[in-house]
Amino acid sequence: MTAVSLSDVTFSYGDVPVVDGVSLDVPEGEFLGLVGPNGSGKSTLLTLMLGLRRPTRGEVRLFDRPAHDFSDGERVAYVAQDATDAARDMPVTVREVVRMGRYPRNLFGRFSADDREAVASALDRVDIADLADRRVGALSGGQRQRVFVARALAAEADLLALDEPTVALDAESREAFYDLLGDLNEQGMTVVLVEHDIGVVTARASRIACLNKRLYFHGDTDDFADSDALAAAYGSNQRVLDHDHGHGHHHDHGHDHDPALSHSDARDEPEDES
Amino acid sequence: MTDPVALAATNLLAVDFSAAGSLAPLLVADAFTGIFDWFLTAVVGGVFSWLAGVTGLDFLGYPYMQRAYLSVLCIGVVGPLVGSFLVYRDLSMVGDTLAHTAFAGVALALFLDATLGLAVPPLLGALVVAVVAALVVQALIEYTDARSDAALAMVLTGGFALGSVLISLTGGGISVGINQYLFGSLATVSRADVGLLVSMGLVVVGSVAVAYRPLVYVTFDETAARASRLHVRAVNTLLSILTAFVVVSAMRIMGVILVAALLVVPVVTASRLGRSFKQSLLYGVLAGELAGVAGVTVAYLYGLAAGGSIVLVALAGFVAVAAGHRLT
Numbered sequence: 001m002t003a004v005s006l007s008d009v010t011f012s013y014g015d016v017p018v019v020d021g022v023s024l025d026v027p028e029g030e031f032l033g034l035v036g037p038n039g040s041g042k043s044t045l046l047t048l049m050l051g052l053r054r055p056t057r058g059e060v061r062l063f064d065r066p067a068h069d070f071s072d073g074e075r076v077a078y079v080a081q082d083a084t085d086a087a088r089d090m091p092v093t094v095r096e097v098v099r100m101g102r103y104p105r106n107l108f109g110r111f112s113a114d115d116r117e118a119v120a121s122a123l124d125r126v127d128i129a130d131l132a133d134r135r136v137g138a139l140s141g142g143q144r145q146r147v148f149v150a151r152a153l154a155a156e157a158d159l160l161a162l163d164e165p166t167v168a169l170d171a172e173s174r175e176a177f178y179d180l181l182g183d184l185n186e187q188g189m190t191v192v193l194v195e196h197d198i199g200v201v202t203a204r205a206s207r208i209a210c211l212n213k214r215l216y217f218h219g220d221t222d223d224f225a226d227s228d229a230l231a232a233a234y235g236s237n238q239r240v241l242d243h244d245h246g247h248g249h250h251h252d253h254g255h256d257h258d259p260a261l262s263h264s265d266a267r268d269e270p271e272d273e274s
Numbered sequence: 275m276t277d278p279v280a281l282a283a284t285n286l287l288a289v290d291f292s293a294a295g296s297l298a299p300l301l302v303a304d305a306f307t308g309i310f311d312w313f314l315t316a317v318v319g320g321v322f323s324w325l326a327g328v329t330g331l332d333f334l335g336y337p338y339m340q341r342a343y344l345s346v347l348c349i350g351v352v353g354p355l356v357g358s359f360l361v362y363r364d365l366s367m368v369g370d371t372l373a374h375t376a377f378a379g380v381a382l383a384l385f386l387d388a389t390l391g392l393a394v395p396p397l398l399g400a401l402v403v404a405v406v407a408a409l410v411v412q413a414l415i416e417y418t419d420a421r422s423d424a425a426l427a428m429v430l431t432g433g434f435a436l437g438s439v440l441i442s443l444t445g446g447g448i449s450v451g452i453n454q455y456l457f458g459s460l461a462t463v464s465r466a467d468v469g470l471l472v473s474m475g476l477v478v479v480g481s482v483a484v485a486y487r488p489l490v491y492v493t494f495d496e497t498a499a500r501a502s503r504l505h506v507r508a509v510n511t512l513l514s515i516l517t518a519f520v521v522v523s524a525m526r527i528m529g530v531i532l533v534a535a536l537l538v539v540p541v542v543t544a545s546r547l548g549r550s551f552k553q554s555l556l557y558g559v560l561a562g563e564l565a566g567v568a569g570v571t572v573a574y575l576y577g578l579a580a581g582g583s584i585v586l587v588a589l590a591g592f593v594a595v596a597a598g599h600r601l602t
Contacts, residue, residue, distance in 0.1 A: 050501050073503030080497040090362040091545050091554040092494060100494065103487045104502040135549050148498075155502070 002064065003028045003159050003190045004049045009058035011044055018044045020213045021058070026192060028158065031185040033205030033221070034194045037234050040212040042194045043081065043163050049192065050078055050161055063158070073104035077152030081163040084144050088137045095132040097147050098122055101154030122153035126180060142173030149180065160184070163194045178204050198230070310469050318344055333574055341468045342460045342527060342574075346566030346584065348475040349524040353536030354544065354558030355482055356516050358551075359493045361541045364422070368514070369534030371411060371426045372404045373521040375433030377530040379403030380455045381440040388444045396455070397470060401522045407433060408514035416507075458529030458581035460573060467526045474523035478516050485512055490551060529581040536562055539588040546599050561591055 004026040011019040018041040026032050026049075036042045047053045048060055051067030060067040063075060070076075101122065102115045123129040126146040131139065136147055145165050152160045162181075166174040182204050185191045195201045201208065201221075208224040210217035210233050217229030224230070318340055326334035333339050360368050383399030386392040407429055414425035441452055454462050482489065488509045491499040500506045517537070525533045540561035541554075548554025569584030 052497070052500055071503050073501070076501050076503075078498050078501035080495070083495050083498060089545070090494060091548040091551055092490075093550040096490070096551055097494065100487075100491050100498075103491050104504065107487050107504070108484065133549070151498075161501070 001028050002026065002061070003030070004067075004192070005059075005061040005064075006045075006049065007059050009045075009048060009055045009060055011041070011048055011053065012056045017056075017213060019048065019055075019211075022211070022215045023058075024209055024215060024218050026190065026207075028190050029185075029188055031182070031191045031204065031206045032193070033201030033208045034192060034211060035196070035198050035201055035208060036211035036216075038196065040233070042211050045211060046078075046161055046163055046192065046194050050076055052078075074101075074155045075158045077101070077155055077157035077160050079145070079148040079152070079160075079162045079165055081167070083148060084141070084168070090137070092136055093133050094128060094136055094139070094147050094150075095119065095123070097136055098132075098150045098154050101151040101157075104155060118154045118156060122150040125153055126150045140173070141168040142170075142177060145169070145177055146180070149184070153184075157189070159190045159192070161192045164196060165193075166195075166197075166200075174200065307469070310472070311465070314341075314344075314465060314468065338461055338463065339570075339574060341463045341465065342570050342580065343567065344468055345463055345471050345524075345527045346570050347563060348471045349520075349528065349536055350540075350562035350564075350566040351559050352475050352478040352520045353524065354540040354562040355555060356478060356513070356520050357537030357541040358544075358555055358558055359489050359513055360517065361538055361545070362493055363496070365426075366538045367423065367426045367430070367534075368408075368411065369517055369521055369537035371430040371433070372407055372514075372518050373525055373530050373533045374430045374437075375407035376400035376404040376518070376522050376525060377455060378433040378437040378440070379522075380530075381437035381452065384452070385440045385444055397467070397522060397526070400455075400525065401518065403433070404518035404522050405515055408518045409511070412510055412514055454529075455525065456530050457579055458525065458527050458532065460527065460570065460580040463527050467523075471523045471526075474519045478519055481512065481516055485509065489513065527580055528584065529579075532581040532585050535585040535588060536565070539585065539592055540565060543588070543592040543595050546595055561588065565591055 009022045034042045062070040210229045212233040216233040322340045379400035380396045383394040383396040492509045540558045543561045544554045544557035547557040565588035569587040573580040573583040
């Protein structure tokens with residue numbers, strides 16, 4: 001069965017296309033790494049996959065349902081890029097966050113033994129059971145990311161979508177975190193990971209999709225290294241940058257100056273805060 | 275023991291009460307009014323008279339002070355309870371915005387009364403306008419490019435501007451009555467106001483208890499909540515309406531300008547104390563109660579403005595907690 005299916009998906013803000021004519025399938029059990037330069041529309045593509053946005057053109061299907069119409073919330077877990085920001089200030093314990101994973105299944109009723117069991121085993125699975133009563137804001141970046149994964153495990157989600165989860169982590173916790181994702185994938189969870197660090201993705205993911213508005217590559221990880229997709233995708237972006245802003249050093253994956261993305265940011269924020 | 279001024283105010287505002295009662299669904303039944311009257315005189319009056327006897331503080335026996343205390347006890351619960359779902363989403367200004375638009379509602383009601391002779395209870399006007407404003411704010415944030423703080427600032431000032439223009443249209447004749455809405459007052463809290471506050475309080479506490487999980491999820495991680503197919507828009511609408519309820523029911527004692535403080539200050543104070551969200555809710559309510567009771571007492575003893583005293587006490591509590599936190 002296909003977890004996510006995109007056919008000829010285009011998404012634009014006004015006249016500015018952010019994602020252009022992307023078609024790809026994510027079969028269940030796959031670990032898909034979504035790479036591309038900053039501003040390439042990979043975060044937008046992830047939200048399109050989850051049905052959080054509707055494409056301007058084309059169709060997105062999530063577990064064989066139109067994504068915008070999909071209603072089995074517990075099957076989908078999403079760790080947004082800014083998810084950890086919110087976690088910093090709010091007084092909330094690890095257990096409270098992991099319990100949220102059960103909310104799509106049980107929003108108003110009493111927590112059953114199953115619910116409690118799922119929360120406990122999720123905490124165990126990612127090795128944070130001893131932190132259960134700690135405040136999330138007091139944790140390290142790596143521990144905090146594990147909390148979000150535990151929330152997905154508590155939901156017993158089939159699809160885990162993460163948007164650059166390790167940006168703020170040191171190399172060691174990053175390695176450990178990706179090991180964890182690899183393990184979960186081996187146990188059958190479908191993972192879609194947006195990541196700018198190509199080395200990390202190619203080491204873990206089973207398939208790679210390389211995006212810069214258009215899809216430059218989609219295939220097995222091994223073939224990705226041999227292809228010239230990387231140069232093509234990143235190179236074209238650099239030309240855009242040179243042309244528009246006159247500074248095009250983009251190899252450091254630093255801050256983004258792509259007009260398409262800064263526009264998308266401006267649109268994103270009010271939506272997210274509403 | 276009975277304060278003649280308060281009695282007169284009660285008689286004067288009895289009309290207000292029945293009008294509000296016929297329009298606010300919770301106060302519809304006469305039976306409810308009867309039960310509430312009994313509650314106010316027998317239970318609340320009894321408790322406070324006993325307290326007055328034990329402590330020797332005579333003012334605890336005055337009915338209007340009892341109403342003031344009962345009011346702040348309610349506000350102390352509902353303010354932080356609703357505010358907790360606003361503060362952590364950077365929506366602290368929502369309460370202030372709705373309070374200022376509620377002022378337009380009060381002005382509108384007084385304006386209709388003065389010009390057309392339509393007797394609209396001012397608090398009903400405030401409630402209707404504040405709920406409409408809550409929905410407008412949400413639409414502005416959702417459907418336009420306006421950032422939420424800019425949208426809030428526009429609605430806040432727009433509401434207040436409308437209110438001030440409506441007042442000036444009546445030639446200043448109603449501006450006397452406006453003052454008590456702007457700054458709040460202890461002495462003018464009527465049985466109707468307390469009735470409104472208590473019933474709103476029950477609605478707010480009940481709603482938060484039922485919708486606690488969606489509220490927490492959306493507060494903590496709105497995008498993930500949407501991905502999990504929670505009805506985020508419905509949750510946001512509920513929160514806006516609850517906020518409107520809180521500011522409108524509390525503005526008689528706190529005043530339009532200050533009413534939002536109890537949505538924010540106790541919550542921020544508690545954010546340093548609680549570890550879990552539930553704990554911080556509890557501490558927030560505790561901080562709100564302490565600020566309310568201490569503020570009203572100080573206001574009475576020294577003849578100060580009630581709303582201002584409550585807010586200053588709440589802020590002092592915040593400073594004390596922050597300082598204590600730094601020292602330990």
